[in-house]
Amino acid sequence: MPATDPQLVDRLIGTLRRFVQAERVVTAGPDYEAGRNIWNGAVSTRPGVIVRCADQADVQVALHASRMHDVPLTVRGGGHDWAGRALSEGGLTLDLSAMRRVTVDPVAEVAEVSGGATAADVVAAAQPFGLTAATGSAGSVGMVGLTLGGGYGPLSGRFGLALDNLLSADVVLADGSVVTTDAEREPDLFWALRGGGGNFGVVTSMRVRLHRVPTLLSGLVLFPWDQGETVLTALSDVLAESPDELTVQSGVLPGPDGKPAVFLSPTWSGDDTLAGERAVAQLDALGTPLVSQVGPTTTSDMLAGIDALFPSGRHVVIRSRSVPSLTPGVRDMLSLAGDTLTSPYSAVSVHSLHGAATRVPVPDTAFGNRDPHLMIESIALWDASDIRAAEHRAWADKLTCALVSDALPGGYPNLLGPDETSQIAHAYGPNTARLLEVKHRFDPDHVFKAIPLPDPS
Secondary structure, three states: OOOOOHHHHHHHHHHHHHHOOHHHEEOOOHHHHHHHOOOOOOOOOOOOEEEEOOOHHHHHHHHHHHHHOOOOEEEEOOOOOOOOOOOOOOOEEEEOOOOOOEEEEOOOOEEEEEOOOEHHHHHHHHHHHOEEOOOOOOOOOEHHHHHHHOOOOOOHHHHOOHHHHEEEEEEEOOOOOEEEEOOOOOHHHHHHHHHHOOOOOEEEEEEEEOEEOOOEEEEEEEEEHHHHHHHHHHHHHHHHHOOOOEEEEEEEEEOOOOOEEEEEEEEEOOOOHHHHHHHHHHHHOOOOOOEEEEEEEOHHHHHHHHHHHOOOOOEEEEEEEEEOOOOHHHHHHHHHHHHOOOOOOOEEEEEEEOHHHHOOOHHHOOOOOOOOEEEEEEEEEEOOOOOOHHHHHHHHHHHHHHOOOOOOOOOOHHHOOOOOHHHHOOOOHHHHHHHHHHHHHHOOOOOOOOOOOOOOO
16 A cells, blocks of 8 residues: 555644544554554554544544545554554554443343443453353454454354344444444445444444353363374364354464463353263363363453463464364364474464354355354464564464365455455355445445455456
C-alpha cells in the first residue's frame, strides 16, 4: 500500500481536533504507543493518527473525517490479529480498546458487548450469573473481531462457533450512518457479519447469546514425544466420536523439559460431570501422561491459561490449514513440527469443529465450511531479541506446505495472512459470490479492510 500523504494526515488531524476531544486524538506519546502496540510485537506499523474512541459518535466523526481527507482507515479492537491489520502505516486507526463495557441480562441470557471488549471481559461479566459465552481459546482476543470472523473455541461443540451466538450488532457504515442489524433488520448485512469479519462497517456494540454451564471440566494432558504417534492415532477415533459436550484441542508444545510433547486440552461442558470425568479418563488412557491436570474450572481461568502461554509482545507468524481428520499425513506433519521446533515458545494447535457448529447449514451464515474438520494453527513465536527470526518463520512455512496434500480448499479467514491468496480464494466456499455482493452494497469504496476477502475478479 502506498504511503499516506503527510499533508492529508495533517489536515485530517486538524479536522479531528475540532470535533473530538483533543486528548483522544493522538500522534505521539504514551496513549499513541498504547494504541499502536498490539499482540504481535513484530508489527512495527506507525499510524499517522490514532483516535481513542470513547463512543459511537467518535467513530462516526473519525470515519467522516478520514473519508473527507482521503486517509486510509483501520479499526483496532483487541489488537490480536497476528497480521497487524488493526494498523496502517501513516493512516488513521480507530482504537476501540477503551470501549469495553459488557452488560449482562441474566434473565434473557444475553450480553451486550462494546466494540473493544475482549473475550475475557465478556466471560468475567457473565460469570457472576452462572453464565458463560462461546469464545475462542484466548481471553485477550477482541470479542467482536473473533465473532465476526468465526470463533473456534472450547465450547463450540455444544454451542457452535462464536459467530453462531451473535444475535444483533450496531454498525457504523461507510457513509457514517448507523444501523442495527439482526435476522429481521438488514438481514444481508447480518448474514455477512457472521463470518465475513469487519469488512462491512465498524461494529460498536453487539448482542451475544450466553449459556448456563453449571460445571466446566478442562485442563491439560501432556504426553512424551515418543508416544506421539500412538496417542495421535488413537485420538483420531476419539475426535470422530466425541459428543457435543466434549471439545478437544490438541497439538504440539514444548514440554516441561524443553523437549516437544503432544498436548490434549479437553473441555467438558455437559451437565453430567461423571460422564465428563469418564471422557477425560479415556484421553489419559491414550498413553502414559507426563502431566494430567484436568478438573473443575471457569471459562475465565481457562482463557487466562492460554494467555499466559502466548503473552503480548513476542514476535509471531501464524500459518493455518483445515483438514478433514488426523490422517497419516497430518500426523506426519505434527511429528515434523516437534522434531524441527526452532523456538521454545512455538506450538501447533489443532482445533476441532464438530457437534453444534457443524449443524448450521452453510448458506445460513457467511462462514464457508460446516463439515466436521480440524483447523491446524502453526504458531511460530519468539522473543524480540532472538536473531533467528528467519528460521522461526521458515518452520511455520514448512509445516503449512507439509499439509497441502491433506488440506481442504480455503482455510480459516481469521488467521489467513494477506498474501495467502490461494487459500483466501476458497475460504468462503459457496458463500463467496453472495459475500462479495454484500460487500459491494454496503462498502462499494472499500473503506473497510479487515480479514481477507477473495478478489472479486
